Amino acid sequence: MNDSFFRKIESKTGVPMEEVFALANAIQYADFSDERQVRKIIRKVGKLAKKDVPQQMEDELVRSIVSDGKSVNIQDIQNMLGRQ
Template sequence: MEKIEESSQVSMNEIMRIAEAVQYSDLSDERTVRSLVRQLSHLANRPISKEKEDQIVQSILKQNVPSSIDELQKYFK
């Protein structure tokens, strides 16, 4: 976990808060997904365009969820 914290520059408390939010969220609800995407973008200090946000949201709603952290990080590059 320390490696994640070091590489992302995000505290473990913030990572756990987001993980818990994702775990109990309705990922079929667009507003919920959009809110989580915005939180992650802000947390990672990686602003994303409206177009990229839409792409991520639609991908999650269609259940094309990345299977690894590496795949997920591609969205925020």
């Protein structure tokens, strides 16, 4: 993809593409049965989305994701955060 495409995304979201790519990479290779990794990803998504993730919500998300043991994408976590 070209640079202008990424610059447009950055200007609309205010999130540097390097951070988006780093998060996507972390999600792609994460072990979703590892609670520590899952918490880290949830916190990163919350930070990028500029949403505070209360401890109780984080605990619920972690339990849900770890118990499923399957991979999760950014959209899944954002959808869960939207329930706040």
